Amino acid sequence: MTKKKVWLFILKCIIVAGPVILVSLYASFGMMYYSDGEVPYYLWNRDFCAKTHDRTYDVVILGDSIGQTSYITDELSEGTVNLSLGGTTPAENYYVIKEWLEKNKAPDDIFITFMDRHLLDSDCYYTRCLYFHRLPLSDNLEIMARAGEYGEPSIGIDDCYRELLAYQLYWPGKYTAAMVNSRFTGRHESNTMVYDMVNKGRGRFVYADVSYEGDEPVKLDSFYTNPFFDRYYRDIIGLCVEHGIRVHLVKPPMMDLFEFDEGYRRDIYGYYDSICSQYPNVSFDWFDEGFGSDCYADFAHMNEKGAKEFSKMIKEKYPDVFDD
């Protein structure tokens, strides 16, 4: 076996493995070119939180897509930034705010808004948070370890570490579908536009500015949380309290098609009151008067009209917070 033969063999292996390497590299560096329309705000959020900003943001909004769509930063104040991430739970948000506080001066106020289900399970941790590489490996490992500890099933899946590795390495199987669907570069223009829009709106993202047309009522009779997400939720609040931040837990208006009974109301107040009594400087507000369906883009997310209305309500409710 000559040295030349060995090197030739290695070269051939590298050439044949080339497509895997190339696709992984493209998956890593070309996300804005092929990923779907949610990539811009994830990347914006990652870029924005990683930087130490010259100016101070005195209000930060955290949460999931409800937090992201309901608050219009421009309507609230110049010093408001929306770090909410669609599809996330308190778990991901804990690391987002932790990173922000490590790099930037703590804000005076934080508004936290999640839809009920994100305190119960995670539907997008793998397909968004890991997919878009929002959090570093160490944070993801901690989330998974904790999910395992709590027996949380939506994040602590059987193959969670294998999945994590696949996303960390930009395994082609995770990204080729988006590449093919975008014809490899077909989404760059729209993603760049959205990125700029999110940047201009300091984190605000609009899913679609249309009006919801459904009319099927939905009954809500109970609310409960999963201990794993509850723990992270309380960790966020604990972290904020540690930094002397006032925390406002906000439940925005739901569409008036939602009908909730006393049981639901009791569960909601029972849960949030327990948090408020555990920490100082934490308040809970539920805007329980629903908006009409013309204020929503879909079943859960406000459109521009709804968000404007809600932002106005928030501003009126907290005049000392948004005083510019």
Added chain:
Amino acid sequence: MQFNSGGFLVFFPVTVFIYFLIPDRAKKIWLLLSSYFFYMCWNPKYALLLLFSTLVTYLVGLFIEDKGPGKKTFLISGILINISLLFYFKYINFFLDLLREGAAGLNIELNVPTVDVVLPVGISFFIFQALGYIIDVYRGDVKAERSFITYALFVSFFPQLVAGPIERSGHLIKQLKEPKKFTIDNAESGLRIMLWGYFLKLVIADRCAVIVDAVYADYSLYGPLELILATALFSIQIYCDFMGYSTIAKGAARVLGIDLMDNFHQPFFAVSVKDFWRRWHISLSTWFRDYLYIPLGGNRKGKLRSIINLLITFTVSGLWHGANLTFVLWGLLNGVLQVIEGIILSLLKKIKGYGNISWDKPGLRVILVIKNLVIIELGFVIFRAQTVSDAFMIFRNVFTMKPAELYAERTLFDYGLNRFHLYMLIAGIVVLFVISLLREMRKVRTDWLKNGREAVRVAICWVMMVMIVFSLDISGKEFIYFRF
């Protein structure tokens, strides 16, 4: 651990690397440990079953060789113990169901509970391989293996442990005995073979599965053309799935310097059912030939007996595939078809001028191949259906036209594959057809990627890799033969 899992991508290079790095005396132990680890990735406790079967057949082999007159007793004991394991883990609930149904037919209510048992992966494969060994020792075809490590490795050798090929002791044990040295030729050829196996599985089989699963999941919604298309695709799926596995196994073993037997030989170019079984799952069909059909008397005891032997062999072969009447019926059908073929052939031979017909003429051969494909496809409907009545309903739907208004308007893209994946599937099938045709015409070698100039070979591998990479998002399906 599956060959198409991320775990295998780590396991295989690590196993190979350490195997060639460690001293010769430790190589077998390392391979044995790796093989058990590979098996335990599914269910660690079933490694005990593998170990038990290995231990029993190892001891039986030694006893048979050492005890002259009592060796038959040991052979029968060894066979019974292993068949009992297979029966319990694979067929017990099937048997109880049959018993309950039989009793219900006689108006007797049997309250026998279902046994809570999980089918151990690959049990049919490693037990058959071990049984083949003790029969070979009994017949004196091979000497009993004295080294337990070597023998345990023979039963559990990871490339072929869970889905074959079912190797013969005479072929594999002697290869496993000798520690192998790393050679570039073996590594290169093995990796090329593995690449072809992955191509078959990921580019073709997993894409076919999307359409087949969609149609077979609710066959009553589909018309004759769709059912025929799904069945044709199923035959391609199962072929590429199983041949893909066997090919990856062969390639992985080759990297380690070990040659496994070929399991397929262009089965869809067969001109008769008999010919098909000479080309399909060769390691199993030859196993049944050597260890069941011939011991039953083969064709040495008259025509009627040979027909019965053939039917028994194929029915058992069907049952081997799974605890379901569909498999039994499929096996029996293949036996019956061969009996009919034999009768037709003997009648044809009586016609004057039959001997002058040149069956190798391309035109005639194409007709025979198409005729055979149609027959084989009928069998695959039974193989794929969940129950026998489902299979007959599918046949009925194929042969009865429903009123036009009952058909949903669909295009080929409505079965779960988008345009890109459909084109990839078509490209994959074309490649498979061309390669199979060239191999059938003996224009290329079995290891067809060894043909041609170096640069062309690397380029072909590169293109195949591109196609594999763009198949990864829809793949991840379990190999079908794992269930058996």
